Amino acid sequence: MLGCLALVLLPFLTSCAARLGQFSQFAATGQTYAVALPAVLDVALQSTIDANSSELIAGRDNIRDRKERADELGKSDDEIRRRARAFQAIKTQTHLLGAYFTGIAALAESDAGAGLGKSTADAADALARISQDAAALQIGTASVKDALGEGVPIVVAAFKHARLEAVLKGTAESVGRSLDIHIALLDRLGEVIRGEQEVAIRNTKLVEIDRKYTEDGALPKRWKERRAELLLQEARLGELEEALQAAQKLKLAFVALVENQKPTASLTLLLQDVQRLISLAERISGESPGEGG
């Protein structure tokens, strides 16, 4: 009988396991993204401060009035603080999205099925010790203990599946909209990091390389190497473009999950994008162009 039951349930179990796997993969990618974004926000803030400082220093010689200098510095600081607050608010919301992905992963990957199966088998054992009748009970050719032990994980998988689907249904619109906002955010962050880094690198190059070249006298010892470093740093900013597609692919994966389709964007590739985003963010923040101005 248990064999018949297993045969009947096999297609359901297979689709259940595949669907739980889809939830699990999507959740893992979402968790990685939720960890990566705060690092990107930190790089964006650092880039803004670098560019702003380089411009303040560059303009300082032309603005002699102390009050005017103080005013420029104060206004710049105010805007940087404003950005830091906005980024903090975005980080808080990203942590919340991260908690959602963690919750999905926890339920999809929970080993409650196996644990409950064992507990049920233990209970059947205990009952068998009390009653010889209970010990002799069978479902088909299997003992009650074995049948319960194997049946419970099936019930648990169905339970997890149903609850995950219910949560997905309840949150699909909000999570979908959040991911759309993240796509726009990463697009904006890409523009900001690229733009601010460009300003900071070029200001540094202007002072350390370009002016030295146009002025009379010997060039600094490392002039050639430093010129190459700064030009290459600027060229690498283009790499941001591709990595910043991560949120877009995450949205595609989410739509596929909601519609129970095979994900259009490979989740493995998506994870690679997210990892690249993190390493690029780390590298850019480690390659601060210098004082500039």
Add this chain to the structure above:
Amino acid sequence: MPVENEKLARRVRRNLQEVRLAFTDIRFDTALSALPETLQRRAARARFAAALAVQRIDNDGFEAVARQLAAEAPAIQAGIAALDDALDDLAQARAIIDAVASTLNLVGPALGLVGIPLPF
């Protein structure tokens, strides 16, 4: 921010960014240094104003993003609570079955409930 304003803001931002970058060009820098001091000062102010305007446009955008994300938070929080509930339900089911097993193990032999026929 309405889409049209958003587009306009991005266009203005791009132009202001070009102004910022112009100041980092050695040809512009050399030409500027040949101008009278008053003009150099005006140029420095214009540079600062452009940089500040870019920061303000970006900040308006980031604040809007934070507000929009916050608006989606209640539904996501409800989803997290539902996931927690499901995990709690599983844990509770296991706790109940574990308790039944240990009760049968302890109480059964203690009360001499061994070898009794099942009531079904």
